[in-house]
Amino acid sequence: MAKNEHTAYAYLRTTKKFPNIWCAGCGIGIVMGALIRAIDRIGLDKDDVAVVSGIGCSGRMPVYLDFNTMHTTHGRALAFATGLKLAQPKLHVIVVMGDGDALAIGGNHFIHAARRNIDLTAIVINNAIYGMTGGQYSPTTPLDMRAATAPYGHVEPPFPICELSIAAGATFVARSTVYHAIELDKLIEKAIRKVGFSVVEAVSYCHTTYGRMNKLGSSVDMMRMLKDHSITLAVAEKMMPEERAMKIVRGVLHDVDKPDYLTLYQKVIERAQATIDGKEFLRAGPGGLE
Amino acid sequence: MTVRLMQGNEAVGWGAIAAGCRFYAGYPITPSTEIAEMLSRELPKLGGIFIQMEDEIASLAACIGASAGGLKAMTATSGPGFSLMQEHIGYAAMAEVPCVIVNVQRLGPSTGQPTSPSQGDVMQARWGTHGDHPIIVLYPTSVPEAFELTVTAFNLAEKYRTPVILLMDEVVGHMRERFEAPPLEEVQVVDRMGTNVPPEWYKPFGDTIGDVPPMPSFGSGYRYHITGLYHDPMGYPTQRLDEINPWIERVQRKISNHLDDILMYQEENTEDANMVIVAYGATARSARHAMKLARQHRHHVGLVTLYTIWPFPEDVIQRIGRMARRVIVPEMNLGQLALEVERLVGRHKVIRVNRADGEMVSPQMILDAIEGR
Numbered sequence: 001m002a003k004n005e006h007t008a009y010a011y012l013r014t015t016k017k018f019p020n021i022w023c024a025g026c027g028i029g030i031v032m033g034a035l036i037r038a039i040d041r042i043g044l045d046k047d048d049v050a051v052v053s054g055i056g057c058s059g060r061m062p063v064y065l066d067f068n069t070m071h072t073t074h075g076r077a078l079a080f081a082t083g084l085k086l087a088q089p090k091l092h093v094i095v096v097m098g099d100g101d102a103l104a105i106g107g108n109h110f111i112h113a114a115r116r117n118i119d120l121t122a123i124v125i126n127n128a129i130y131g132m133t134g135g136q137y138s139p140t141t142p143l144d145m146r147a148a149t150a151p152y153g154h155v156e157p158p159f160p161i162c163e164l165s166i167a168a169g170a171t172f173v174a175r176s177t178v179y180h181a182i183e184l185d186k187l188i189e190k191a192i193r194k195v196g197f198s199v200v201e202a203v204s205y206c207h208t209t210y211g212r213m214n215k216l217g218s219s220v221d222m223m224r225m226l227k228d229h230s231i232t233l234a235v236a237e238k239m240m241p242e243e244r245a246m247k248i249v250r251g252v253l254h255d256v257d258k259p260d261y262l263t264l265y266q267k268v269i270e271r272a273q274a275t276i277d278g279k280e281f282l283r284a285g286p287g288g289l290e
Numbered sequence: 291m292t293v294r295l296m297q298g299n300e301a302v303g304w305g306a307i308a309a310g311c312r313f314y315a316g317y318p319i320t321p322s323t324e325i326a327e328m329l330s331r332e333l334p335k336l337g338g339i340f341i342q343m344e345d346e347i348a349s350l351a352a353c354i355g356a357s358a359g360g361l362k363a364m365t366a367t368s369g370p371g372f373s374l375m376q377e378h379i380g381y382a383a384m385a386e387v388p389c390v391i392v393n394v395q396r397l398g399p400s401t402g403q404p405t406s407p408s409q410g411d412v413m414q415a416r417w418g419t420h421g422d423h424p425i426i427v428l429y430p431t432s433v434p435e436a437f438e439l440t441v442t443a444f445n446l447a448e449k450y451r452t453p454v455i456l457l458m459d460e461v462v463g464h465m466r467e468r469f470e471a472p473p474l475e476e477v478q479v480v481d482r483m484g485t486n487v488p489p490e491w492y493k494p495f496g497d498t499i500g501d502v503p504p505m506p507s508f509g510s511g512y513r514y515h516i517t518g519l520y521h522d523p524m525g526y527p528t529q530r531l532d533e534i535n536p537w538i539e540r541v542q543r544k545i546s547n548h549l550d551d552i553l554m555y556q557e558e559n560t561e562d563a564n565m566v567i568v569a570y571g572a573t574a575r576s577a578r579h580a581m582k583l584a585r586q587h588r589h590h591v592g593l594v595t596l597y598t599i600w601p602f603p604e605d606v607i608q609r610i611g612r613m614a615r616r617v618i619v620p621e622m623n624l625g626q627l628a629l630e631v632e633r634l635v636g637r638h639k640v641i642r643v644n645r646a647d648g649e650m651v652s653p654q655m656i657l658d659a660i661e662g663r
Contacts, residue, residue, distance in 0.1 A: 013515075015524055015526075016524075016526055017526075046513060047509060047510075047511050047513060048509065050508055050509070052355070060527075062515065063515050063517070063526055063527065066513055067513055068358075068508035068509060068513050068514070069513070069514070069515045069516070070355070070358060070508075070515075070516045070517075071515065071516065071517035071518065071519065071527075072351065072354075072381070072518065073351070073377055073378065073381055073518055076347060076348065076351045076378070079343065079344075079347070079348035079349075079351035079352050079355070080351045080352065080354060080355035080358075081355060082315075082341070082343075082348075082351075082352050082355060083313065083315060083351065083352030083353060083354065083355025083356035083357075083358075083359065083363065084355035084356065084358055084359045084508060085355075085359075086313065086339045086341065086352075086356060086359075087313060087339070087355070087356035087357075087358075087359025087360060087361040087363075087507075088359035088360065088507065088508055088509040090509060091359070091508065091509050108344050108345065108348075109344060109348055112343075112344040112348070265334075265339070268334045269334045269335075269337055271334075272331070272334035272335040273334070273335055273337075275335065
């Protein structure tokens with residue numbers, strides 16, 4: 001296959017100078033590839049896709065993608081995306097966040113976007129660390145691990161991203177890893193197709209900071225850990241809870257149907273327009289209410 | 291022409307609707323809440339969107355997202371919420387996304403006094419976000435002006451691709467006054483400039499047609515990148531000085547080259563005045579009353595009411611400074627805009643009249659200053 005025939009090339013910005021910002025061996029590029037394959041398979045028009053991100057390594061993804069793209073502030077990507085989706089309902093709005101981005105500074109927006117069930121696709125790339133700022137502990141850093149701000153070991157328990165999403169009201173929740181690239185793109189495809197708030201946790205790693213500080217080896221070693229420590233949902237269901245707790249469980253963890261925010265808000269518009277003074281205002285301006 | 295009694299906050303809501311606002315995101319906070327309540331009632335009638343977000347940070351973020359999606363968007367808040375919004379005011383300035391932020395001020399700092407008036411956010415409105423960027427801040431003194439200046443705020447935001455702040459006093463927000471509603475078709479409305487160049491030629495932050503680049507909405511076929519990082523004309527992050535400096539200069543220029551369009555003020559009795567009061571908001575009403583009383587006592591007192599406080603109308607204040615022996619600056623704070631006036635006319639000429647205890651500056655306080663008491 002010639003270089004420019006690769007699926008990804010049709011979705012990358014030719015005007016943006018590569019190489020990308022990520023460290024060699026990083027998993028974020030794999031998530032970007034999976035996202036592109038998912039969009040390609042669904043056959044979405046590039047004009048109808050928006051990718052919104054926050055701040056951090058993952059926040060840099062949209063700039064490479066030839067869609068409507070927005071690189072917002074730390075933790076607030078979902079709030080920006082909410083406004084964009086409500087203004088342009090035809091857009092498929094995909095929000096790419098890191099774990100610190102989505103769950104620490106953005107934790108409030110995350111649970112409320114899920115509660116509202118606004119039709120967004122949230123991809124949380126979980127590397128359990130703040131990579132861009134140099135490896136400080138995040139809300140998903142496991143207990144006892146080391147980080148730039150946990151030199152004596154981490155004492156806070158981690159947030160389980162998928163369980164949190166389900167509890168907060170997301171309609172579709174799935175998890176995979178950057179080792180399982182093909183599985184990941186299938187899950188992202190399902191998430192985009194789902195009407196409602198959908199979450200895909202893409203478990204990744206940061207060999208540059210977390211891996212180095214915890215002596216976990218190279219990116220290849222960390223990739224192998226994702227392979228060895230993860231299991232499918234079918235396998236997990238046969239396991240004892242304590243055994244399962246040590247594993248990364250992959251697959252669709254939650255999939256329910258309920259009306260999304262915009263569908264319900266349409267009812268608000270219909271009810272409001274049925275009132276008389278609304279029509280009066282349209283005719284005569286603010287004074288027309290009298 | 292319909293005449294009715296209207297509240298200042300309500301007038302802001304109607305002004306937004308008249309200006310074409312079809313998106314409101316906000317978080318309840320006294321004394322601004324009536325704006326949200328009336329828009330939650332009226333926007334859906336027009337097919338518009340009202341959403342109550344989880345906090346003020348999210349509120350302004352949603353407005354910026356909606357504006358990128360092509361809707362005119364507004365949020366309204368008060369001191370604590372305004373503090374939370376600062377990062378996104380900076381983002382809107384950096385990404386050049388039009389939006390309107392209303393701050394019905396309360397007495398601060400912190401939770402302060404939610405139902406008492408104050409003009410304590412004057413400097414925060416100018417310098418609240420980190421970094422350098424221009425900002426437009428408008429300030430009504432009455433209910434009809436709350437309507438008019440909200441329309442103007444949207445028009446300037448759209449015209450210059452910038453966030454515009456409407457600062458208002460609690461007393462104006464909650465006051466009810468006679469309001470003559472103009473027919474909607476008579477309200478002058480400005481929409482952001484679109485483009486019809488082929489998408490591959492479009493530069494979202496270019497200067498090919500002037501200092502304000504056109505802004506097609508997301509989803510319209512122009513796929514571009516918006517970021518809070520310093521960016522090149524295509525919107526892509528840059529660290530190159532030859533791309534950062536032109537951006538800084540263009541964004542400053544788009545405001546500083548259009549001061550005639552942006553600066554609004556009113557002069558009364560300044561022709562023969564040897565003392566001039568410079569005031570804004572509800573304080574300008576006290577100042578007008580004080581001026582009338584002083585003139586009855588044969589003091590040659592004039593009044594400059596500022597409707598645009600940022601950018602600061604330097605030329606008019608400098609002219610006043612050359613003409614007047616004393617410049618009186620009454621404010622419901624401990625002296626904020628007085629700093630600007632002092633910078634332009636000299637400290638020795640300025641008499642500050644301040645109070646920041648949740649009560650209005652009374653005409654008598656200003657009269658006392660005029661009469662040297």
